[in-house]
Amino acid sequence: MNEGKNTQFVTVQELRVGMHVHLDLGWLDHPFALNSFRIGSPDQIETLRSLGVVRVRWDPERSDTAVLAALTAPPKPVYQMTPAEVAEAEQRRLRREQLAAQNASLAQCERQYAQANRTFKQLAEQVHAQPLESREKSQALIDGFLEALAGKHETCIRLLTEVAGDRASFHSVNVTVISMLLGRAAGLSEQDLSDLGIGALLHDIGKVDLPDRVRWKDEHFTVAEIQFYQEHVAHGVNLARKMQLGVGAAQVIAQHHEHVDGTGFPQRLSAERISMPARIVALVNRYDNLCNPQNPAKALTPHEALSLMFAQMKSRFDAAMLSAFIRMMGVYPPGSVVQLTDERYALVVSVNSARPLKPRVVVHDARVPREEALIVDLEDEPQLGIRRSLKPLQLPKASLDYLSPRQRVCYFFERARESAAEGDGLAA
Template identity: 40%
Template sequence: MAKEKPSNHAHYVSADQLRIGLYVHVDLPWFRHPFTLNSFRIASAEQVRALRALGEPRFRYDPQRSTVAPDAGADAGTDPAPAAEVAAGPADVPAPPGDEPAPTPAEALSGKRQRVLLLNDHRRRLGQVNRSFLKSAMLLRNLNRNLMSDPEATLHEIGALVEQMVAAFLEHPAVTLHLMGEECGGDDIYSHSLNVTVLAMMLAKGLDFPPEQARVLGLGALLHDIGLMDVPDRLLKMRPDEYTRPERDLRAMHCEFGLHIGRQLGLPADILSVIFQHHEMVNGSGYPRGIGGDKMTPPARVVSLVNYYERLCNPADPTQGITPHEALSFLFGQKRGKFDAVALQRLIRCLGVYPPGSIVTLSNDATAVVMSVNPARPLRPWVMVYDESVPREEAILLDLERETDINIAGAVRPAMLPPAVIAYLSPGRRMVYFFDSEARPDSKGNA
């Protein structure tokens, strides 16, 4: 990992002058020190002792992010003299209880080695999930080409994908929802259908759908936009604000087109209902018929909700997209009357307040993006931390379920961040989710 280059105006303190409240930078590769991040505000005497155990004579510190000033002996100027020439001041920490020695470097790094093992395992899992997503997306890209010419084989492949999701979400105790990398952005229509299906299947478990109803939900979600096959390509490539009224009405007819195609394929009535009703709302304000929730099937109510959520995050015009955190807040605060109340509550509970793709600040002042969430423990997700000293491809990933001293402090609007931070944390052009149900390793890295 790249080592951060200190500024010409960096401020330093000697190791003896470290104290609680100083915001310090550890200018060592991440794997060579025991701390969760490369920069942080010192919060305990244990952290002071661990910093000293590194054997570094001095540390950079940030006066603006520190809550205390250095001791009188601290050199607050620039380009300081070597640590041996800096006058020592008393450390603002209590003495270790009894004769307890400071941790040795080997002892201090033992916890970091476990973090590295878990991080490597998580990266391996992400690689597997990426490959599974790309394989599934390829299947959907072939949908237009093969569905009408060889419907039986194509529907069989789609059914196999749904069976995989039913088994993962309904039969495994824990399923992890991941934010996919930039290479998985894919085509809008296919990524959208896959996103909707993954989110719908996540809700199937939360809503206690039996396996057969979950299969209907999965097939309906994958095929919900099948009617777009009969919408001219030029309309599909246009932004909504570019439509004339007739063009907008034509695009809205994809629900009827989908029903017609589904009947040609011999799809059962419960799947046709999802295709036809996925733009209906429980308060009757949707289309194409404006029916109320009592006339919508349960799978259609779920697809209506997750389809709307997905389009908030990934609209046709990418510049109009909002973060997943903002999307959930908007749904609950302004649109909850349009959707099934139980399904919306379950969506929020499964995704957490900060779904994958949300930009957040952490309790240690770091900025991060939520990368993976276990619906059973949504408030303690995996996050990827912005650190300018670490290349993005090697970015620090933290499992907040294990990093119990760090919490999410709040969400951040990307527009409020510097461009470099946005570029580092951005998942890409589209917010794409996929899942895995692999056994979670324990704290020792065992499956």
């Protein structure tokens, strides 16, 4: 059979359905009925490529016209993006990078928080059988926290997502994290910070000796149940002796329910007889119990809890420490639901304790998928601020679903990003 005058060669990688090809092979060297045929399917192309030949002859005159048109068509011009499209693509790239960094930082905080919860649960379960080992676990955990707080870098208070675990564990870790941040802000020495951390972690350790029904104070307790509940302090002091804790940590356990006005328990101590670490833990303990009560329906927002403590309870707490606490947490602590000055709704997720008036927030933006929502640093938005705090149920449903305020307010600390001034100084 004569081939067309325009027979050409093509590599097997360039073969297409509709090409008329001629195989320069013996009949036994390929599975096709003829040496010359028009390719009818992708399977035939795969078979041709499996024969081990590099190229084959094809006849354009006997091939489909569509193949010729495709092969002879000029290449499509490469699309050139407009300057606006280039800028938009760059913004998307930066957004992806920021979102990845944001998620990585949160994931690290949540891993560390979960590990701290597990450590507390383990030491609480073995405190009677192995008190010295429980002390060692407590010290190791607090040493890790101290290492994270060491240095001159600024630290953020970070709101976490919903955290699994029992209430005793996350309450103890919450109180420890915030107490140590407050102690650091107050200028406590490293030894006092260590005592504060261990005392805060173990402040409720005596509750392991109470029945479940009286471990968390309830407004409906009888007089007998209140007395039963208050005995957790004495149980904690007894365990502190078995664990051979230092005096500073043991004082926190003994005094974390004392008030500077003498109305606390069990000894009704006045201000001068309460250690500074114990004053800090008493303050933070009350804050966390207001935000995370036994009955979630009675939970206050972080903003409400601070406002209530300042307006109605300030006589119970060290005045200077309460002021320092409010400065550190900010007017709108992490976990607060707020409305911004541009009317949008947001959730405060992080506060830099050195610059608390400009927290970082997640903003409800219907144009941005919830899983891609970026944290907005109000410090970078001079024209944007917080107008008011809200209860979650005051949010429009779309904002409530998007922001998903946490039922439990759980905190950890993370290193703050550098301010522009700090960045310039390092660059110099």
